Amino acid sequence: MLGPHVPDLRALELLVVVARTGSLGAAATELGISQQAASSRVRTMEALVGEPLVARSKRGSELTPTGELVVQWADRVLDAAQELDAGIAALRVDRRGHLDIAASLTIAEHLLPGWLVGLRTHQVQRGQQPTEVTMTATNTARVAELVEAGDVVLGFVEGPEAPRGLRRRLVGTDELVVVVGPQHPWALRARRRVSAETLAATPLVVREAGSGTRTVLERALADRPRATPALELSSTAAVRAAVAAGAGPAAVGAHAVRDDLLTGRLVRVAVTGLDLTRRLHAVWKGGPHPPEGPARELVAWAARRP
Amino acid sequence: MLGPHVPDLRALELLVVVARTGSLGAAATELGISQQAASSRVRTMEALVGEPLVARSKRGSELTPTGELVVQWADRVLDAAQELDAGIAALRVDRRGHLDIAASLTIAEHLLPGWLVGLRTHQVQRGQQPTEVTMTATNTARVAELVEAGDVVLGFVEGPEAPRGLRRRLVGTDELVVVVGPQHPWALRARRRVSAETLAATPLVVREAGSGTRTVLERALADRPRATPALELSSTAAVRAAVAAGAGPAAVGAHAVRDDLLTGRLVRVAVTGLDLTRRLHAVWKGGPHPPEGPARELVAWAARRP
DNA sequence: GGTGCTCACAAGGTTACTTTGTGAGCATGC
């Protein structure tokens, strides 16, 4: 839960722009608000922090050291907010974009927003008009259908098998990783390594039956004697929280717990004798290359680091 | 710049809590607002997205598939916001915390907020009262002075040499990495690898003289013939932006460009024959272990993954 | 049928923000 001292997103954005432009007024103009409003917002923020963030002079404003610090932190928030923005923009159905795509859940959740932001800034930098994208998020099978039926130009799917009749290109991989809370015995072992048999015999925190990650896990462990799940939850966020609280190990998509691993909320444990990698592909109908235009650009961008 | 469809931070938080509790009213109570306010906020958000996010029934509310998607994206934003919150809380001087620390800029910017969040949730999970921390961010030399003078109990410093008379423990490393924009020739090479000589002879985007990263870079390249900088900027954010726009290569702290590398805004290039690693240490005065209590806990947490 | 939960609608008040107008300090140029 967020404390009472967190500034607004637009306030954070304002601070970042002030840092770049070196002027409250210029920043205000850039954001389309009045200079007075900008001044007042910054003052509110300073009240929240309890220290001056901006050193005002009669010919511009610079950030104080504290301000620089806050901007660094704000940058991280705004990066994530920009991906959220790109995602929401792609969901909006009222103003249909020029590019209609469909994506599996994992990709829509963790990768597509980043691609959209990246592609957009890339295009803007080259002076191009940024592509407007409309996205449908659904399961892999349905994505393939939509592409095949021509309802969307481009799809993103997971799994090993190529949908019949569609061309594809590798755009990434998603690995299921086994994670535990930092206080779990497995996290305290020197090697942080367990065997596939041990994993199968341990009660795990799992997603509900039918979910993508659950299916992959079941298949990978199919031949081994299984323990019954410790807990069955309906969202990845709930699984992460439960594991962090010590409910037991879980296998989740690597992208979903990237931040948790970096911050130490969760700890990764290697599993010997198990391959839990899924390949993520862009798929389309027709020629050997994606359809000319924005679709091709998006695929090229996504495939940049597969 | 952020689009007009980005919900407020508190609205995002509300959505996440609704997802967890399964009820608008319960979420409202948890956040200390009225049920009607929560209902209205969610409706506002749905208007922004253009699609229902919450499936309301007469006995609770669930998220729609779209809602789940937005929550995933919101989670990333809130994670970053939580670090910002922890950072701001540590800056506030009015209500002095129980633990007074000092940290070098790199650590304060990129690592400390994560440690504070991690430690806090760890303590809350074990039913402890979370430690209140007050932080001073300054350069390494000054941090050492503060610890030595007893003004702060604990410090975090960078650099190879141990401050005289202080005990220390390794809490992480910060590597300078060389990055270029995705369209830069070095990024297009198969191996993405250059020699130290090539790097030294190339006009780089650098921080202003006297900054920590600049100093490390200068020292590492001291013996080699140097090109004059392509651009000299006063903040890491400006350097990142310039490099992404194609102004030239730069060497920056790995933590600072973590997200840029993941999203492909920047591309990392390996440099042969150069070690640009800085060690980050916790330092304190007195015994071989950090002072009993919150200071020791924080060090233990920070050193968890050095 | 009562009780307790869910959420939605409506009215009123308060807060916060924004706009408009104004003033003062500093640098530049004539």
Added chain:
DNA sequence: GCATGCTCACAAAGTAACCTTGTGAGCACC
């Protein structure tokens, strides 16, 4: 030396958003 243009701050008034309070309706359980 003075005008011009930039910077930011202060003050007043209007507006818009939000939150709270009060109320009602549907569903489930006892």
